[in-house]
Amino acid sequence: MAGVGAELDQLRAALQRGLGQQLDQLTRDDLGPRVDELVVENAGLVADFAEARKRADELVRQLAEVQDDLAGARLSLRRMIWENNQPGPG
Structure with missing residues (x-):
């Protein structure tokens, strides 16, 4: 009986190795x-x-361009407001 148990263990180990190799091969093939x-x-x-x-x-x-345009427009607006607030000849 002891021999049968040892043989069974060997067969089980061989089966596990074989399945492991097949699994490794499938994984490599899929990778x-x-x-x-x-x-x-x-x-x-x-x-x-x-x-x-x-x-x-x-x-x-484009944003830098628009910011430059906006700064120019603000400056022009300030200048126009300042000029309109200057006392006229009188």
């Missing part, structure tokens, strides 16, 4: 295509980020 998918997705995200960064830079430039 290759998944890595490829992630590489493609990452490239798309990098391109999207570059595009968004370019757009953000353009918006920053």
Whole structure:
């Protein structure tokens, strides 16, 4: 009986090793295509980020332009108000 138990343990261990190897192989086989998918997705995200960064830079430039225009308009308005408040010839 003791021999049967030992043989059973050996068979169980061999089965576990075999299943582990199969699982490792399946995982490796699945990882290759998944890595490829992630590489493609990452490239798309990098391109999207570059595009968004370019757009953000353009918006920053436009904002600076608008702020300059606003500052000029405020200065002109102050000048007009000051000129209108000056006493006329009298």
